[in-house]
């Protein structure tokens with residue numbers, strides 16, 4: 646298996662899950678500007694969408710999209726602790742969080758990373774909108790250690806990565822989102838996450 650990634654990007658969440666499940670994998674970096682991989686391949690020929698993550702499976706096929714890759718890894722490794730089995734209602738709760746992180750939190754960060762968006766718009770529109778979307782996460786983490794309660798599940802890996810971007814937007818986590826801050830600091834000590842952070846340092 647090979648994960649195409651970019652340092653600090655959402656592909657880090659897949660790396661965390663690979664480590665959670667002790668799945669041996671290769672990792673190849675992608676340059677977003679040139680769309681070349683570290684070994685000089687045209688990344689668009691691997692993933693025509695040009696985005697990471699892309700997971701190349703042992704049979705050569707390539708799977709893209711966080712939501713598909715995470716489920717594939719959990720389901721093919723019987724990791725019901727990360728994603729409950731088909732038919733179990735908790736599976737859909739877990740995917741409910743995953744979807745919110747993907748489509749609401751992650752995508753709300755886009756304009757804040759975009760240097761073409763004027764700072765004033767970022768401060769008055771996009772940053773408040775992102776913080777507003779984080780409110781529901783803050784509330785959930787006030788009552789729970791992890792998104793799904795007492796156990797770490799797939800969306801925690803993804804949420805960890807999205808939280809790590811907030812420092813680029815000058816958001817003081819401790820003040821703005823104290824429970825998210827506590828959760829983030831605790832996750833930094835998790836073995837799979839420490840390993841992923843070291844590898845992408």
Ligand SMILES: N[C@@H](CCC(=O)N[C@@H](CS)C(=O)NCC(=O)O)C(=O)O
Pocket residue numbers: 654655656677694695696697698709710711712747
């Ligand atoms: N729909 C994709 C989006 C992934 C995505 O937004 N990846 C970002 C990095 S976090 C990326 O590759 N951006 C560079 C680009 O699209 O050119 C998914 O959920 O996996």
